[in-house]
Amino acid sequence: MRQIVVLGAGIGGMSVAYELRAALGKDQANITVVGEGTKFSFTPSNPWVAVGWRKPADIQVDAPVHLAKKQIGFESVGAERVVPVSNQVLLCDGRTLDYDYLVITTGPRLAFDDVPGLGPSAFTQSICTTDHAVTAWTAYEAFLKDPGPVVIGAAPGASCFGPAYEFAMILDADLRKRKLRDRVPMTYVTSEPYVGHMGLGGVGDSKGLLESELRQRHIKWITNAKITEVTATELKATELDDHGKALKDHSLPFKYAMVMPPFTGVDAVRQAKEMCNPRGFVLIDAHQRNPTYSNIYSAGVCVAIPPVEVTPVPTGAPKTGFMIESMVSAIVENIRADIEGREISAKATWNAICLADMGDTGAAFVAIPQIPPRNVTWAKVGKWVHLAKIAFEKYFLAKMRSGNTEPIYEKYVLKALGIERLK
Numbered sequence: 001m002r003q004i005v006v007l008g009a010g011i012g013g014m015s016v017a018y019e020l021r022a023a024l025g026k027d028q029a030n031i032t033v034v035g036e037g038t039k040f041s042f043t044p045s046n047p048w049v050a051v052g053w054r055k056p057a058d059i060q061v062d063a064p065v066h067l068a069k070k071q072i073g074f075e076s077v078g079a080e081r082v083v084p085v086s087n088q089v090l091l092c093d094g095r096t097l098d099y100d101y102l103v104i105t106t107g108p109r110l111a112f113d114d115v116p117g118l119g120p121s122a123f124t125q126s127i128c129t130t131d132h133a134v135t136a137w138t139a140y141e142a143f144l145k146d147p148g149p150v151v152i153g154a155a156p157g158a159s160c161f162g163p164a165y166e167f168a169m170i171l172d173a174d175l176r177k178r179k180l181r182d183r184v185p186m187t188y189v190t191s192e193p194y195v196g197h198m199g200l201g202g203v204g205d206s207k208g209l210l211e212s213e214l215r216q217r218h219i220k221w222i223t224n225a226k227i228t229e230v231t232a233t234e235l236k237a238t239e240l241d242d243h244g245k246a247l248k249d250h251s252l253p254f255k256y257a258m259v260m261p262p263f264t265g266v267d268a269v270r271q272a273k274e275m276c277n278p279r280g281f282v283l284i285d286a287h288q289r290n291p292t293y294s295n296i297y298s299a300g301v302c303v304a305i306p307p308v309e310v311t312p313v314p315t316g317a318p319k320t321g322f323m324i325e326s327m328v329s330a331i332v333e334n335i336r337a338d339i340e341g342r343e344i345s346a347k348a349t350w351n352a353i354c355l356a357d358m359g360d361t362g363a364a365f366v367a368i369p370q371i372p373p374r375n376v377t378w379a380k381v382g383k384w385v386h387l388a389k390i391a392f393e394k395y396f397l398a399k400m401r402s403g404n405t406e407p408i409y410e411k412y413v414l415k416a417l418g419i420e421r422l423k
Contacts, residue, residue: 002029002339005089005099007079007268009035009063010043011396012105012300012324018403019332020103021070028339032073032097034089038064040400041130044321045393047167047357049133050258051140051174056130059393061400070403079268084275084293089268101335104282104298108263109270115155117230118261124230125258127163136258147180148255151235153189155227157262159316160301161190161198162354164260165210165363172217173359181218187252188214188221189237189259191313195221199315200352201308201372203365204379213358213381222250226313227259235259244312263316265302277304286347288331297335299327305350308371322353322409323370329407353409353417355389362386364417378417 002024006017017033024031040061048054064074075097080090082102089097110128112119120126125136152168154161168188175181192198195214196206214221224247225237235257239248264270265280275290276282281304283291288303290296305317326348333346352367362385368376396408406412 001027002100003098004029004031004101004103004335005097006031006033006103006105007082007089008105008107008300008302009033009040009074010105010107010300011321012107012328013103014040014063014067014400015325015405016103016105016299016328016331017067017072018070019328019405020335021072021403022405023332023336024339026071030073031071032075033063033067034075034079034091034097035063036076036078038062038074038076039130042393042397042400043128043130044163044389046127046130046133047163047170049130050125050127050136050167051170052137053170053174056134059130059397061397066401066403081268082272084272084290084296087295100295101338102296103331103335104269104296104302105300106266106269106302108301109266109280111157111262111264114157114262115227115230115259118155118227118259122230123232123257124235125256126261127167127258128160128261140256143256144178144180146255147175147183148185149253150184150186151189151252151254151257152186152259153225153227153235154191154260155262156191157314157316158191158260159199159263159318160260161192161315161318162320162356164188164190164258165198166356166358167258168219169213169217169358171359172219186217186219188219189225189227189235189250189252190221190223191225191227191311191315192223193242193311193313193315194223197223197311197315198354198365199308199318200367200370203352203354203367204377206365206379209363209379209381213363224312225250230257230259240312242312263301269302279304281305287334287344288327288348289334289344297331299331299348300324303327317370318352318354320352320354320370322413323348323350325407325409326351353413355385355392355413357386357389360386362389364388366414366417380417
């Protein structure tokens, strides 16, 4: 009986556990998922939690209960350290899990410490986790009693820009509903070289599209911005020119700020330096397998992907749900092939789909493949995107409760967008 440990209980971890169970008979493998706490959270809904449009219970699933229905084990104490030389995961309570195969889907460590004053324990809010979004909602409730300037943005080295755009426009929509928008100057501050870059080098006319949306909402922006420090009342950033030279220093007062941080690999994984890049992300080959340890696979935000292009202020490449879905399917097929003594051949299709909610409308972006030049470049705005994201949230939570292994993006999202399925 093979022992498979899945490290991480987010979108990638839950999905790969369910798919492994569907692909491997119950007599072929024991599967154990290691998470921190018992709740799976649908991370794309965190911006709604932060403005009170969702409660945590609306976007969470009791992971061990639903995994158990598929005979998948669950450990909620978290991992202290991966020890690949001995095929072990050390848990935070001192116990050890042995594995024949390890799948790392931890997501990132949030590197708030890269910028003084950044993060919920300091002076800015976060929507990277549901707990952070709850804290952001508490701060927003206080802000509503005494509104003022708002700063939303992304720090140097950030690779997840979609949620920052979403949150700026969701906040705008919520403030308009409350008849408070006229009292709240808003500024979007980003490490991107231009609005709509998103770590992807742009997608179609994403620059013009998102500039237009920000302009209509009276949201000012500063690009090529290197956020250097945050105090209790002010965000400081240096704006660079296209050659990376300082152009202007900005000191932006705020009463509420949300800034996406840079990411690194999580502590439990990056201690094994031989399987990671310098930032602690897991190195993988074309088959999602670590080059040093052939029984370790990885998917999602924790994998090492180089930036799409060099930018004056560092930006990372995002790992979207469509890409994660493809990585997961490749991992499952390759582990099954290895167990059955067949050659490993499955590869992920690194494509990007983003459904960005804007409160009362939305924007959809498709980049196939993610890195230019592309076979498909597609960007549209409409209220239907807002509705599509609500439907997607409900479908995905149902999938996590049932263990459904249908490929959502390939089977439903591309079809809904009128784009042919692509492998």
